[in-house]
Amino acid sequence: MLRKVLQAFEEADGPVKLADLSRELGVEPGALEGMVDFWVRKGRIQASGQGSGLFACTTTDCGTCGDVNSCPLVARLPQMYAIAQDSPQQQMDA
Amino acid sequence: MATPVTRHRKIASTEPPVASSPTTPASFAIDYGPEAEAVLVAIQTEIEHAPTLCEQYPPRWLAIQIVERDEDILRRLQASAEGASLLKRADRHIQRLAEVYGDDADIVLTDHRYGWINTLVRQVVTRPDEEKVTLSERLDRVLTHRVLGLPIFLAAMWAVFKLTSDVTAPYLDWISGVISGPVTEWAIALFHFLGLGGTWVESLVVDGVIAGVGGVLVFVPVLMSLYLALAVLEDSGYMARAAFLMDRLMQPLGLHGKSFLPMIVGFGCTVPAIYATRTLENRRDRVLTGLLVPFMSCSARLPVYVLFAAIFFPGRAGLVIFGIYMLGIAAAVLLGLVLKRTLFQGNDGAAFVMELPPYRVPTLRSIWLHMWRRTSSFMHKAWTVIMVMSIVVWALMAIPAGPGRGAFAHTEIDDSIFATAAQAIAPVFAPLGFGSWQASGSLITGFVAKEVVVSTLGQTYGAEVAATGDETPPQAVNPVQDLVRIGAGFVQATVDTIKSIPLIVGIDLFPHDESPEPSALMSSIQRSFAATSGGHAGLAGLAFMVFVLLYTPCIVAVTAARHEFGARWMWTSVIGQFALAWIAAFLVFQGGLLLGLG
Amino acid sequence: MADYLIALAGNPNAGKSTIFNALTGARQHVGNWPGKTVEKKSGLFRYRETEIEIVDLPGAYSLSAFSPEEVIARDFLLEARPDLVVTVLDAANLERNLYLAVQILELGAPAVVVLNMADVAESQGLTIDDERLSQALKAPVVRTVGRREQGIDQLVETVYQQLIRRDKGAGPSRPAEVTLERL
Ligand SMILES: Nc1nc2c(ncn2[C@@H]2O[C@H](COP(=O)(O)OP(=O)(O)O)[C@@H](O)[C@H]2O)c(=O)[nH]1
Ligand SMILES: [Mg+2]
Numbered sequence: 079m080l081r082k083v084l085q086a087f088e089e090a091d092g093p094v095k096l097a098d099l100s101r102e103l104g105v106e107p108g109a110l111e112g113m114v115d116f117w118v119r120k121g122r123i124q125a126s127g128q129g130s131g132l133f134a135c136t137t138t139d140c141g142t143c144g145d146v147n148s149c150p151l152v153a154r155l156p157q158m159y160a161i162a163q164d165s166p167q168q169q170m171d172a
Numbered sequence: 173m174a175t176p177v178t179r180h181r182k183i184a185s186t187e188p189p190v191a192s193s194p195t196t197p198a199s200f201a202i203d204y205g206p207e208a209e210a211v212l213v214a215i216q217t218e219i220e221h222a223p224t225l226c227e228q229y230p231p232r233w234l235a236i237q238i239v240e241r242d243e244d245i246l247r248r249l250q251a252s253a254e255g256a257s258l259l260k261r262a263d264r265h266i267q268r269l270a271e272v273y274g275d276d277a278d279i280v281l282t283d284h285r286y287g288w289i290n291t292l293v294r295q296v297v298t299r300p301d302e303e304k305v306t307l308s309e310r311l312d313r314v315l316t317h318r319v320l321g322l323p324i325f326l327a328a329m330w331a332v333f334k335l336t337s338d339v340t341a342p343y344l345d346w347i348s349g350v351i352s353g354p355v356t357e358w359a360i361a362l363f364h365f366l367g368l369g370g371t372w373v374e375s376l377v378v379d380g381v382i383a384g385v386g387g388v389l390v391f392v393p394v395l396m397s398l399y400l401a402l403a404v405l406e407d408s409g410y411m412a413r414a415a416f417l418m419d420r421l422m423q424p425l426g427l428h429g430k431s432f433l434p435m436i437v438g439f440g441c442t443v444p445a446i447y448a449t450r451t452l453e454n455r456r457d458r459v460l461t462g463l464l465v466p467f468m469s470c471s472a473r474l475p476v477y478v479l480f481a482a483i484f485f486p487g488r489a490g491l492v493i494f495g496i497y498m499l500g501i502a503a504a505v506l507l508g509l510v511l512k513r514t515l516f517q518g519n520d521g522a523a524f525v526m527e528l529p530p531y532r533v534p535t536l537r538s539i540w541l542h543m544w545r546r547t548s549s550f551m552h553k554a555w556t557v558i559m560v561m562s563i564v565v566w567a568l569m570a571i572p573a574g575p576g577r578g579a580f581a582h583t584e585i586d587d588s589i590f591a592t593a594a595q596a597i598a599p600v601f602a603p604l605g606f607g608s609w610q611a612s613g614s615l616i617t618g619f620v621a622k623e624v625v626v627s628t629l630g631q632t633y634g635a636e637v638a639a640t641g642d643e644t645p646p647q648a649v650n651p652v653q654d655l656v657r658i659g660a661g662f663v664q665a666t667v668d669t670i671k672s673i674p675l676i677v678g679i680d681l682f683p684h685d686e687s688p689e690p691s692a693l694m695s696s697i698q699r700s701f702a703a704t705s706g707g708h709a710g711l712a713g714l715a716f717m718v719f720v721l722l723y724t725p726c727i728v729a730v731t732a733a734r735h736e737f738g739a740r741w742m743w744t745s746v747i748g749q750f751a752l753a754w755i756a757a758f759l760v761f762q763g764g765l766l767l768g769l770g
Numbered sequence: 771m772a773d774y775l776i777a778l779a780g781n782p783n784a785g786k787s788t789i790f791n792a793l794t795g796a797r798q799h800v801g802n803w804p805g806k807t808v809e810k811k812s813g814l815f816r817y818r819e820t821e822i823e824i825v826d827l828p829g830a831y832s833l834s835a836f837s838p839e840e841v842i843a844r845d846f847l848l849e850a851r852p853d854l855v856v857t858v859l860d861a862a863n864l865e866r867n868l869y870l871a872v873q874i875l876e877l878g879a880p881a882v883v884v885l886n887m888a889d890v891a892e893s894q895g896l897t898i899d900d901e902r903l904s905q906a907l908k909a910p911v912v913r914t915v916g917r918r919e920q921g922i923d924q925l926v927e928t929v930y931q932q933l934i935r936r937d938k939g940a941g942p943s944r945p946a947e948v949t950l951e952r953l
Contacts, residue, residue, distance in 0.1 A: 199878060199908070200875040200876065200878075200907060200908045200909070201876070202872065202876070228848070229848065230877060230878040232876070232878075233876055233877050233878060236876060240834065242834050242835055243835055244835030244841060244844075245835070285869065285872060285873075286869070288872070289865060289868045289869060289872060290865065292868065292903070292906050293864055293865045293868065295899070295902060295906075296864070296898055296899045296902050296903045296906070297864060297896055297897070297898055297899075298896070298897040298898075298899075299895065299896060300894075300895030300896075304894060304895060
């Protein structure tokens with residue numbers, strides 16, 4: 079079951095709704111979330127969305143927010159997941 | 173024993189006792205498959221030879237935890253000699269299992285457990301043939317439809333810009349009137365009262381701060397309405413769908429998935445968007461995305477568009493601004509395609525799986541909160557970055573460019589170092605139709621922040637307006653009368669706004685009286701652009717907007733790019749953006765002339 | 771002095787506290803888990819001359835050590851070894867909720883499985899075969915609607931039957947002094 083979920087992530091080309099994936103795999107949405115969480119913990123799937131540290135903007139001198147943790151200009155995006163590429167190719171160097 | 177004390181007992185006694193478990197209590201176990209079971213049994217046997225462990229933990233359960241690499245249990249086992257040696261022996265078995273499955277052993281067990289549960293649920297739960305379709309799903313069928321989704325999204329965005337530019341125009345006029353009218357008059361009266369009338373202090377406040385910062389604050393209603401619309405779209409759950417649609421749109425172009433996320437962030441602000449590229453594992457993808465992100469028009473650029481659209485395209489402002497945003501996306505997509513096929517060849521980003529929350533009716537409270545947070549951050553910027561820049565520009569406009577050209581704060585504006593320096597650069601922009609020193613000066617200060625383009629235009633053209641205007645001595649200020657005027661103006665603006673709301677959907681219920689009287693600043697810009705473009709002010713204005721869209725967003729974004737990608741890529745990005753902005757503006761202006769437009 | 775100790779386990783929002791309140795009424799004690807900031811609720815109820823202590827475990831999705839709540843729940847089950855674990859499941863989200871239930875059963879704890887939110891499942895048109903579920907899990911299944919206190923009586927009866935059956939049965943019962951020690 080878990081593997082099928084990972085496989086679906088790997089094979090997806092173009093965005094997929096979690097709800098559609100749940101229907102496709104015949105897994106209840108809640109259970110699918112649990113499986114996705116498992117892969118996120120294993121580091122095979124990367125989660126990005128609110129509170130995931132993605133928007134950790136490290137500047138305070140942008141003059142807009144003055145509060146690092148809450149850039150008001152960034153829209154609240156849905157929770158998104160994507161397969162983590164485990165072999166980063168570091169070909170481009172400055 | 174005493175009489176029952178709980179109500180359950182009381183109620184229960186009126187009902188027949190219920191039969192208990194239909195099964196005999198056998199111990200529960202999942203079959204993890206032959207290979208895994210062999211490993212579990214082997215480890216379990218080891219555990220059974222360790223008496224203290226047996227006492228503390230059920231053996232099979234402990235074996236499962238060891239194979240699943242439960243960190244807490246492993247730590248506890250490591251702490252004792254018995255546990256540590258058990259782990260060592262268990263590792264051998266686990267290795268074997270991992271080899272058989274070609275994957276981590278813990279995955280094998282968890283996978284089996286989920287599979288076992290899934291099978292059980294399929295046996296135990298019967299779902300209705302026709303699964304109940306929630307309203308949310310039905311909405312999604314239309315709003316995220318393969319074909320209809322995108323046009324609906326574009327229409328929604330168009331309506332948002334229509335709202336922000338056309339509908340709020342009356343408020344914009346009102347604030348503009350308040351700042352250039354009563355506020356300026358009060359300040360002048362105050363300085364005269366203090367005996368500072370006509371001094372450089374008065375000039376600093378009136379020509380520096382009020383003209384600069386005030387010129388930007390005029391756009392508060394515009395931004396508030398944009399933030400209002402965005403808050404409604406976000407809180408209702410539609411923005412999540414928009415992200416989904418955009419990602420799908422980018423997919424054939426290979427710019428989807430993780431590289432797309434920073435681009436979406438870029439519509440708010442380029443700086444966090446550049447930092448958001450960190451989620452990409454691959455440096456090549458990070459740099460590529462970092463190069464494209466600045467073309468997503470950030471909200472700081474909106475005041476420039478609104479001002480220029482109001483001057484040059486009254487009545488079509490919403491459409492023009494919408495077009496500018498689309499142009500930014502198109503530029504990013506085209507450049508992305510080119511770079512991906514040349515410098516940045518590589519695999520496409522992994523696709524996103526998105527959890528779309530159900531639609532809901534937004535609460536007034538949360539809409540207000542979001543709108544307020546964003547508006548106040550804009551105001552904060554006005555009092556910091558823009559204020560400082562306004563004072564700097566004022567000072568540079570007050571310092572004469574050389575001996576014999578007046579004294580500090582008593583120089584002809586054209587003789588100031590600001591005008592002289594800007595004039596020297598102006599020829600660069602002459603082929604684009606806006607070769608005046610005011611336009612070039614505002615684009616230079618605009619490197620700091622895009623709002624500064626507006627504040628500098630307000631100062632440079634404002635000084636001109638003041639100079640040509642008759643120098644009337646300050647009239648006696650009547651605050652009560654002024655306040656009444658301000659209040660009446662606000663009411664009138666509200667009435668006008670409400671009247672213009674049907675315009676969003678293209679219905680014109682109220683006959684137009686006449687186009688609103690353009691402000692002195694607006695007509696001054698119009699005249700100047702007409703002069704530098706040989707009478708094609710509209711084309712020059714559009715070229716200016718395109719230039720502002722495409723050149724460096726702000727100095728902080730440049731710093732962020734250097735921080736994330738290094739100095740080389742930072743310069744590549746700054747120079748590339750400038751070149752692209754120049755070429756695009758050139759094409760708009762000269763192309764427009766060739767086609768006989770404007 | 772309670773005769774038995776039982777624990778309520780389940781996912782967050784499965785309805786544990788609702789059922790806990792229905793069982794104990796006012797006989798509750800609220801404190802913290804030792805060394806944690808997580809609230810610990812325990813209470814007492816009496817049924818057929820038997821005094822039962824019940825502990826409301828923090829909500830958890832699994833018994834793996836991923837969150838403090840999960841560690842607390844697991845340690846309690848391992849160390850206090852309750853006589854029975856009442857596993858509360860959200861019947862409308864059975865698949866996810868079963869994960870914890872299965873892990874509790876794998877721990878070897880005697881359990882009663884509660885299908886709470888039966889009303890929600892029904893309104894979604896789901897039919898659940900309790901009998902089959904009970905057979906697969908090797909534990910009795912009781913259906914409840916915690917919010918309306920439906921099925922609570924049956925739950926109490928089932929819990930009671932399980933407790934005395936284990937006492938009578940040959941199953942590995944805990945030494946008596948542990949029961950006393952605990953309280
Ligand atoms: N519809 C319905 N709601 C319930 C039921 N049981 C509990 N709830 C509600 O579900 C929510 C969560 O319950 P709670 O007992 O706090 O869950 P806990 O996190 O497991 O303690 C509360 O709002 C309860 O009122 C039920 O059987 N049916
Ligand atoms: Mg609770």
